[in-house]
Ligand SMILES: NC(=O)C1=CN([C@@H]2O[C@H](COP(=O)(O)OP(=O)(O)OC[C@H]3O[C@@H](n4cnc5c(N)ncnc54)[C@H](OP(=O)(O)O)[C@@H]3O)[C@@H](O)[C@H]2O)[C@@H](O)CC1
């Protein structure tokens with residue numbers, strides 16, 4: 006699903022106005038009418054309902070005043086709190102202000118927090134938050150801070166216009182304070198700040214309102230950000246005359262003493278997401294554990310050295326994996342001497358690779374090795390692993406993750422998946438934000454499951470970016486569906502694997 010940054014939205018709006026000759030006031034009217042319809046859907050009869058409307062100094066405030074008009078016409082008991090000097094309003098908000106005045110809709114100009122009618126606010130069933138939209142440009146302080154504090158203390162149903170005031174539409178950052186909405190009506194396209202944390206926590210139910218932005222503009226629009234939703238994916242039925250060779254052979258290279266589970270999880274996840282064949286290349290000492298827990302996969306045990314891969318086995322490993330379709334490297338690998346040599350030899354095979362966990366820690370010793378890759382490489386770090394790859398602290402990574410993810414993917418020509426509650430995926434051009442998943446995934450082993458799923462989707466001939474997006478989405482969706490039987494606290498990576506079948510089915514049947 007395409008998203009738009011505030012800059013991109015302003016471009017789209019100004020092209021609607023200048024190239025397609027749709028007057029600004031028409032866009033505002035559509036935005037307000039669409040929001041009003043959503044409120045009506047939520048409340049049914051609006052007659053007599055007490056509504057406090059908060060309108061700021063920009064166009065977001067203009068939308069709010071137009072919404073106030075629709076509510077008033079529907080019989081609501083409306084009080085508009087305008088936190089601006091009417092003489093300084095932009096033309097379209099000024100028109101809406103003048104209409105309200107001519108209709109005698111009560112308007113309170115707020116210059117000080119005490120100007121707010123406390124009694125009316127306390128008895129309001131609905132609050133309209135039109136203080137700031139995508140034009141929020143700095144930290145909220147003073148009067149606006151106090152107003153948002155008051156709004157958040159209310160028990161009313163809070164509707165944010167376009168975006169909860171205080172949330173940066175591009176980064177999701179809370180700029181000092183933000184409205185905690187029950188419903189956010191956003192215009193034309195949703196914004197990244199509504200899917201990334203913490204902004205996502207402030208939106209409540211998110212609805213996109215059509216404001217009549219021309220179809221051509223939306224179709225041609227190449228967004229920087231996308232949100233992953235079910236409709237983005239298609240999973241076909243298998244051909245009736247298929248055989249296992251049609252669905253790829255994955256080599257999982259990983260495991261070490263005490264970490265056989267990581268390979269077992271990845272192998273089972275790969276099989277449950279449709280891989281034709283899975284072979285695990287493991288140090289000899291964990292082979293029995295692997296074979297007894299993972300019946301459908303094959304294993305290729307190699308000489309170990311105190312529980313880890315031995316350098317003497319590298320040629321053997323490379324020889325075994327060279328005819329496989331995808332290499333999945335790193336889960337449970339541990340840290341051992343010369344791991345970088347093994348990774349280099351695997352990259353030289355020119356096979357699609359998924360690199361995770363200790364495979365990433367090995368890679369971080371020489372990220373330049375990626376330049377040797379001639380086939381798609383997918384990296385799946387969590388923030389700590391990514392911090393090692395980019396040579397920054399975890400907090401620096403978290404502060405600047407949107408840029409870093411894209412820049413890293415571009416520089417090294419890889420697909421970078423930064424695993425978090427709001428996982429990001431980038432190919433160096435666009436950024437995809439995952440919308441599925443829940444805190445039940447915050448358990449060791451969840452990442453191993455994800456790697457197995459992605460490797461499996463690549464092995465089934467999906468493009469690496471598509472496989473990464475679908476894999477991340479499926480992984481989260483399985484965890485979401487599993488909550489019908491498990492709590493977030495009790496959910497295990499094994500349960501996520503077992504629910505893959507329902508997740509795949511849910512994507513196949515989404516249109517029905
Ligand atoms: N055709 C269109 O464009 C359409 C637009 N639409 C609607 O317009 C919204 C965008 O409107 P907008 O650009 O006027 O910005 P908005 O968010 O109302 O506020 C900007 C004002 O706030 C000020 N300000 C910023 N931060 C501040 C702070 N911390 N504390 C205090 N002040 C602060 C800022 O001041 P400045 O930064 O300029 O100094 C400026 O004066 C969009 O979200 C949607 O709802 C729809 O109607 C559809 C058609």
Ligand SMILES: Nc1ncnc2c1ncn2[C@@H]1O[C@H](COP(=O)(O)OP(=O)(O)O)[C@@H](O)[C@H]1O
Pocket residue numbers: 362387424425426427428441442443444445446447448449450451452453454455480481
């Ligand atoms: N709160 C959450 N909401 C959604 N997904 C989550 C959440 N916590 C963790 N995850 C997902 O779970 C996985 C954890 O991976 P990782 O940290 O590598 O675990 P491990 O290394 O133990 O296997 C990632 O895919 C991450 O996106």
Ligand SMILES: [K+]
Pocket residue numbers: 065134135136137138165166167168169170
């Ligand atoms: K708002």
